[in-house]
Amino acid sequence: MMFDESVKAVLCDIGGVLYVGEEPIKGAVAAIREIKKHYPIRFLTNTTQKTSAQVVKKLQKMGFDIESEEIITALDVTKMFLAKEKSSAEFLLTDDALSFFNELKYYDKKYVVVGDAQENFNYKNLNRAFRKLMEGASLLAIAKNRYFKDADNELSMDAGCFVSALEYASGQSASLIGKPSKEFYHLACASLHVKPEKCVMIGDDIESDIKGAQDAGIKAALVKTGKFSKKDLSLGIKPEYLFDSVASIL
Template sequence: MNSLRDSRAFLIDLDGVLYSDNRPVPGAAEAIAHLREKGYPFRFATNTTMRCRASLRRKLTGFGFEVSEDEIFSAPVAAARYLRQQGQPRVFLLLKEDAHRDFTGLEITDQQPDFVVVGDMGDEYNAALLNKAFRLILDGAEFVALQKNRYWKTAEGLTLDAGPFVVALEYATGQQARVIGKPSPDFFQLAVDDLGVPPAQVTMIGDDIEVDVGGAQRAGLKGILVRTGKFRETDLQSGIEPDGVIDSIADLVEYV
């Protein structure tokens, strides 16, 4: 598979690629160790917004992966970098408390913020919080979404992600959110900058045909689809043509 053999660096999704249903994908840890042994730079590029990267590292370590915090490039990390580029903004976070840690150094407030940042809060969403974000956006705060994924896979089955709540706020406020997580070009550019490798030489490996593969391709990267996680055979008729399809990330060792 030339798209893999020609790659100099990788972005690798977490949920659905390295682990699924809270269990590591067989052979995934060995595939990551193989990339490390071969000297390929990589980042774990995830739209997970409920955990800070320190917590994500602990989770991955518990699954048997060798990971440093710097190798985790999440939507909250990307958003925090984007916000710091805007000067010294005041920020309201509609996120789980754990994810707030990735925004260290920014002023977090619910009083006249410059930005409202919305991510996945799981079961912690409620009408009061959504109304707070709604009113702050109406009052002039810029609307930033960490991602707009429709759903994700949990042990209970497919579960609503942040996207439906972001779209609800867009509809109510009449304001389009700036999406910082995948599939936003902002996310991929920030991640590629972190790798220090030209986009055309970076390959994204994910289980989401729209968010991972389509987003990467629109940003000038290659996109490989795995048949694990949320993958469905109907994804192959989506109109997005991946640069390759593999059964799981364990197959990576055959190509690089």
């Protein structure tokens, strides 16, 4: 057993755990193949730059044995929420991510939705979102991460910085729909038909992956890859497991 016998299923972050930039982390492909022999698994990602289909294509190209039904993205959860609400939104997203929501465009815009918009984070777009909030729309954050490990192996600002700017300007507090919301984690557990306390979450983000999972009643395994920093171990958040990388789980 890779984990203690109470663990019956695995949740796993993607960026920083399976790969950094365009390269898989050493040993990760073999590790995931072996983990899948012992546990059902769901791969969770807060990425809002790509749809689940694009994520699967990227992972398969790297050699990972991962199918579309095993991936849950923050974009998927957001689309399900908006469809249920019969609402469109003023979106701050990349052009690829924007097209994912095309079928909702005939609904009224009851929300402002913020993800990682990259170059679309400019004054014009941010101000348009601000004005929609001042007209009464509600602020919805797909993710509130501060930063991520970029393709050049350096840290880059993530969507949370821009969510905070809109919160400050509008006086609103954003509702979070991606990690680390309990609803996101519980949806992933439900898709595996396993209770949260029977799952373990593998991640590189001490706040979103580790504390988020633990707050949702899920055990957590921190890997020292991706955005991991030594200072993470001094923040008072104690993962149940600590590994050098996902390959070390073997």
